[in-house]
Amino acid sequence: MGGYLGVVLLDQVSKRYGRGPWVLRDLTLEVSGLTVLSGANGTGKSTLLKIAAGVLRPTSGRVERPASVGYVPERFPSDVKMSASSYLAHMGRVRGTEVGDVLERLGFVGSMTAPMSELSKGNTQKVALAQALAASDVLVLDEPWTGLDPSAAAELVSLLEGRTALVSDHEGHLASATRVDLAGGHVTIELSRVSAPDALEVLEGVRSVQARGSSVRVVVAPERSDQVLAEALRLGCSVRSVR
Amino acid sequence: MIALVRYLAVDVLRGQRYLAPLLVFLGVMGMLFASDAGQPLEAYSGSSALLYPIAAWMAVVVATSEDVVRREITVVNAGGWPRVLTAAALVAVMFAMAMAVLAAVWPVVTNPHPYTAGEFFVGLAAHTGCALLGVGVGLLFARPVLDSIGRTVLAVFSVVVLTYPLGRATPLGWVLDALGHNRVSLSLLGTAAVGVALVAAAVVAGVRRA
Numbered sequence: 510m511g512g513y514l515g516v517v518l519l520d521q522v523s524k525r526y527g528r529g530p531w532v533l534r535d536l537t538l539e540v541s542g543l544t545v546l547s548g549a550n551g552t553g554k555s556t557l558l559k560i561a562a563g564v565l566r567p568t569s570g571r572v573e574r575p576a577s578v579g580y581v582p583e584r585f586p587s588d589v590k591m592s593a594s595s596y597l598a599h600m601g602r603v604r605g606t607e608v609g610d611v612l613e614r615l616g617f618v619g620s621m622t623a624p625m626s627e628l629s630k631g632n633t634q635k636v637a638l639a640q641a642l643a644a645s646d647v648l649v650l651d652e653p654w655t656g657l658d659p660s661a662a663a664e665l666v667s668l669l670e671g672r673t674a675l676v677s678d679h680e681g682h683l684a685s686a687t688r689v690d691l692a693g694g695h696v697t698i699e700l701s702r703v704s705a706p707d708a709l710e711v712l713e714g715v716r717s718v719q720a721r722g723s724s725v726r727v728v729v730a731p732e733r734s735d736q737v738l739a740e741a742l743r744l745g746c747s748v749r750s751v752r
Numbered sequence: 753m754i755a756l757v758r759y760l761a762v763d764v765l766r767g768q769r770y771l772a773p774l775l776v777f778l779g780v781m782g783m784l785f786a787s788d789a790g791q792p793l794e795a796y797s798g799s800s801a802l803l804y805p806i807a808a809w810m811a812v813v814v815a816t817s818e819d820v821v822r823r824e825i826t827v828v829n830a831g832g833w834p835r836v837l838t839a840a841a842l843v844a845v846m847f848a849m850a851m852a853v854l855a856a857v858w859p860v861v862t863n864p865h866p867y868t869a870g871e872f873f874v875g876l877a878a879h880t881g882c883a884l885l886g887v888g889v890g891l892l893f894a895r896p897v898l899d900s901i902g903r904t905v906l907a908v909f910s911v912v913v914l915t916y917p918l919g920r921a922t923p924l925g926w927v928l929d930a931l932g933h934n935r936v937s938l939s940l941l942g943t944a945a946v947g948v949a950l951v952a953a954a955v956v957a958g959v960r961r962a
Contacts, residue, residue: 563832564824566962580828582821589822590766599762602755604829640825649828 515646522570548691579644811890881943888950
């Protein structure tokens with residue numbers, strides 16, 4: 510980890526929205542250098558990136574991050590009335606740093622003074638990247654190659670070299686980066702004779718517990734399904750099905 | 753913080769959604785003071801009652817000027833939700849205060865009754881209190897406290913409409929009662945204090961909800 514300016518540490522991080530299913534459960538991750546998040550749709554990549562950037566608070570767990578974080582969301586809005594130059598100048602002042610020559614390096618060719626709503630998707634993405642890459646410590650990028658032409662995509666790869674960045678990347682642009690795979694899929698266990706659903710809910714790997722008539726449906730991360738099943742039997746539950 | 757306030761204010765002005773509450777405010781002010789509006793303090797009661805819902809509307813415009821995704825970027829660049837929500841509250845208060853000053857000056861220029869400096873400052877205090885109340889109510893029900901603009905509009909509208917019949921039971925009623933009876937009252941400061949407390953509560957609620 511030496512040599513990198515910033516390190517992001519996620520310690521036992523879990524996240525659920527309201528009373529919904531667990532999106533992340535007990536995730537521990539140290540990001541130093543280039544780290545790529547992979548996993549199927551809906552496995553919590555964007556949620557994890559938002560937690561790492563400081564947009565979302567985890568439901569439980571601890572996050573440590575340096576002061577200067579740059580963030581690119583999955584989809585930058587297309588209806589911004591402000592011009593690119595105005596937006597970047599404002600974001601630079603808010604952050605207290607200069608945006609630099611990132612736009613030129615990415616090959617931005619649109620009007621800097623027209624409203625961003627008039628820019629192409631690729632150019633809008635370049636503006637989003639420019640405001641984030643001004644961050645000095647850590648970058649958190651959600652599908653940053655979206656809409657970029659091949660030369661801009663290659664330039665982005667070179668811009669990320671030597672930096673600490675947590676990146677969601679479906680397209681394999683960062684072959685040499687550390688990869689973190691968020692386990693996809695789940696196992697659904699249907700139980701009856703459940704006297705203490707709360708005891709199931711707190712088990713590691715359990716994403717949701719829902720009562721359905723006389724039975725209870727437990728959604729579990731695949732790697733923890735055996736342990737949850739054993740604990741359910743120990744609690745006196747009957748197993749109706751496992752899918 | 754200054755850079756953040758400036759950015760959010762520019763974003764509101766570029767978005768032009770502020771025009772609707774501003775034009776309604778100017779239009780109703782024009783109607784209120786088209787003819788003799790009565791004694792100086794009494795004349796202020798109509799514009800004070802008007803400023804409360806207009807300030808709430810303007811606060812919702814300020815709070816929702818950035819869409820959710822752009823707000824997330826701003827939060828990261830600014831260093832967290834507390835700074836961004838505090839800055840947004842300051843912008844909403846600035847817009848509301850500009851209207852409060854305009855509302856206090858308007859009858860001084862158009863009303864046939866002469867105004868003393870004291871009456872002007874009482875009017876300014878009354879409008880400030882009503883504006884702060886409106887900003888507090890608007891922010892308390894806007895994003896990120898309530899995520900849906902439909903719920904925000906319904907909640908703000910309901911609270912604003914319910915405030916008037918409650919009369920002196922509300923801080924707005926304290927102001928309108930004092931002005932309607934042409935008297936100066938310490939309750940004007942109480943209204944402003946409740947308004948400040950509401951704005952602060954809205955920021956805290958937003959930070960907790962975000």
